[in-house]
Amino acid sequence: xxxxxxxxxxxxxxxxxxxxxxxxxxxxxxxxxxxxxxxxxxxxxxxxxxxxxxxxxxxxxxxxxxxxxxxxxxxxxxxxxxxxxxxxxxxxxxxxxxxxxxxxxx
Numbered sequence: 001x002x003x004x005x006x007x008x009x010x011x012x013x014x015x016x017x018x019x020x021x022x023x024x025x026x027x028x029x030x031x032x033x034x035x036x037x038x039x040x041x042x043x044x045x046x047x048x049x050x051x052x053x054x055x056x057x058x059x060x061x062x063x064x065x066x067x068x069x070x071x072x073x074x075x076x077x078x079x080x081x082x083x084x085x086x087x088x089x090x091x092x093x094x095x096x097x098x099x100x101x102x103x104x105x106x
Contacts, residue, residue, distance in 0.1 A: 008056055019063075020054030026070045027052075041065040 008016070027037055038048040043062055050058050051066055067073050080086075 005057055013054075013056070016056050017054035020052045023063075023066055023070070024052040026072060030070065032070075037066060037069050040069045 027034070034045050034048050034052075038045045041048070041062070042065060043051075047058060047062055048066065051063055064073070064076060067076055
């Protein structure tokens with residue numbers, strides 16, 4: 001049975017590649033080998049190589065493990081923390097006038 005992959009937009013592919021490059025640069029700055037990071041993350045070197053390439057087929061958990069090994073798990077917590085567009089959309093919905101519920105005479 002063939003694995004089903006979600007098609008990505010070109011922008012998403014660029015983001016994934018950039019993420020992979022950033023992970024690789026973080027590893028190199030720490031002067032860690034692929035073998036060291038893969039072992040500490042509980043992954044194969046081939047999987048780490050795929051992560052550093054930004055391959056979208058690698059499980060999110062594997063990306064998380066590598067970020068944890070590099071001490072960058074806090075970066076992952078920042079994803080969507082400053083959702084400016086979402087807050088604007090929410091505020092628009094809050095500005096709509098809504099009628100108060102009718103009183104019941106019981």
